[in-house]
Amino acid sequence: MTTITVAVAGASGYAGGEVLRLLLSHPDVEIGALTAASSAGTALGAHHPHLVPLADRVLQPTTTETLSGHDVVFLGLPHGESGAVAAQLGDDALVIDLGADFRLESADDWTEFYGGEHAGTWPYGMPELIVGAGRQRDALAGVNRVAVPGCNVTAVTLGIQPAVAAGLVEATDVVAVLANGYSGAGKAPKAHLIASEALGAASPYGVGGTHRHVPEIMQNLRRAGAGEVAVSFTPTLVPMARGILATTTARLAGGVDVAAVRAAYEAAYDDEPFIHLLPEGQWPTTAATLGANTAQLQLAVDERARRLVVVSAIDNLVKGTAGGAIQSMNLALGLAETTGLSTIGLAP
Ligand SMILES: NC(=O)C1=CN([C@@H]2O[C@H](COP(=O)(O)OP(=O)(O)OC[C@H]3O[C@@H](n4cnc5c(N)ncnc54)[C@H](OP(=O)(O)O)[C@@H]3O)[C@@H](O)[C@H]2O)C=CC1
Numbered sequence: 001m002t003t004i005t006v007a008v009a010g011a012s013g014y015a016g017g018e019v020l021r022l023l024l025s026h027p028d029v030e031i032g033a034l035t036a037a038s039s040a041g042t043a044l045g046a047h048h049p050h051l052v053p054l055a056d057r058v059l060q061p062t063t064t065e066t067l068s069g070h071d072v073v074f075l076g077l078p079h080g081e082s083g084a085v086a087a088q089l090g091d092d093a094l095v096i097d098l099g100a101d102f103r104l105e106s107a108d109d110w111t112e113f114y115g116g117e118h119a120g121t122w123p124y125g126m127p128e129l130i131v132g133a134g135r136q137r138d139a140l141a142g143v144n145r146v147a148v149p150g151c152n153v154t155a156v157t158l159g160i161q162p163a164v165a166a167g168l169v170e171a172t173d174v175v176a177v178l179a180n181g182y183s184g185a186g187k188a189p190k191a192h193l194i195a196s197e198a199l200g201a202a203s204p205y206g207v208g209g210t211h212r213h214v215p216e217i218m219q220n221l222r223r224a225g226a227g228e229v230a231v232s233f234t235p236t237l238v239p240m241a242r243g244i245l246a247t248t249t250a251r252l253a254g255g256v257d258v259a260a261v262r263a264a265y266e267a268a269y270d271d272e273p274f275i276h277l278l279p280e281g282q283w284p285t286t287a288a289t290l291g292a293n294t295a296q297l298q299l300a301v302d303e304r305a306r307r308l309v310v311v312s313a314i315d316n317l318v319k320g321t322a323g324g325a326i327q328s329m330n331l332a333l334g335l336a337e338t339t340g341l342s343t344i345g346l347a348p
Pocket residue numbers: 009010011012013014015016035036037038039040062075076077078079081098099100149150151183184185186187188316317320321
């Protein structure tokens with residue numbers, strides 16, 4: 001394989017920085033232009049001192065000129081900014097959007113949850129998503145545009161989709177409650193992230209069906225084979241830098257037992273390099289996934305409540321963003337899907 005040149009827009013941000021951290025270990029990639037907005041003209045090391053090999057690189061403005069001429073462009077920009085940038089980049093570049101602009105199929109969903117005009121729909125960058133009898137990875141070979149999923153969406157979808165696809169649960173009765181690390185909110189200061197108030201507290205946000213990831217999860221479960229879908233989704237900010245622990249429960253279909261559920265999850269994930277159904281009795285923790293492109297899962301059947309309970313853990317910045325994005329890049333370019341991606345976490 002010849003060397004792939006990669007530009008990263010939003011390189012001073014958390015998602016862009018994580019793309020760079022992972023790309024530094026990718027054997028086929030050469031890192032090209034790094035761009036930002038207000039941080040243009042400053043050194044990358046001022047924003048990401050952990051990215052030592054790139055510390056002296058100077059951030060450029062995010063323009064067509066700086067981003068063009070690369071094989072791959074990652075966009076780690078705030079929602080609503082990617083459409084205009086992508087439109088200026090030629091079809092010969094693979095453009096991978098880490099934001100939400102091109103994830104949703106429904107323009108009405110976009111307007112309801114994000115506001116403004118819908119930019120469009122790109123191939124969805126969740127290789128493991130069950131789509132009919134196949135997987136979304138089949139749709140990623142050779143594409144030149146990829147919309148990377150939301151991090152919460154990744155945790156919940158991977159957690160519940162095998163049961164939904166196999167008809168083992170009622171897709172109109174799915175409830176997900178999540179513990180979320182701060183970095184999911186990006187680096188810009190936000191009122192609900194003032195350290196003196198948020199440290200030491202667990203605080204729900206986006207409650208009552210208002211979070212913008214609700215339509216994306218529903219879209220995924222429909223693609224996985226559900227007819228009607230209803231998902232109750234409640235994220236909770238907890239004092240950790242990275243990580244998502246999602247507990248997703250759903251009402252079991254009649255007659256379904258734990259053996260049937262476990263068999264469905266094993267069938268769905270045994271061949272997946274990054275999705276690990278843990279041995280029975282062992283429960284996921286965010287710590288075990290930190291820095292790794294993995295999702296760890298465990299399930300139980302609550303017989304009294306007749307509900308399936310699935311716990312899934314990911315690193316929001318790796319499997320939830322940058323790692324998933326590079327996995328999709330590999331598929332789009334015809335590289336081995338796992339190239340440059342680690343299953344080794346960072347613990348304790
Ligand atoms: N954090 C996470 O866990 C996840 C994030 N994402 C998505 O990735 C994208 C980036 O998020 P994140 O890195 O967390 O956000 P950050 O706030 O940490 O970073 C935003 C980046 O975008 C740049 N930027 C801001 N406005 C503009 C603009 N108008 N034009 C060009 N560049 C601009 C910033 O540059 P400057 O330094 O100059 O301001 C910075 O580099 C978002 O769409 C987010 O939703 C997706 C999944 C998970």
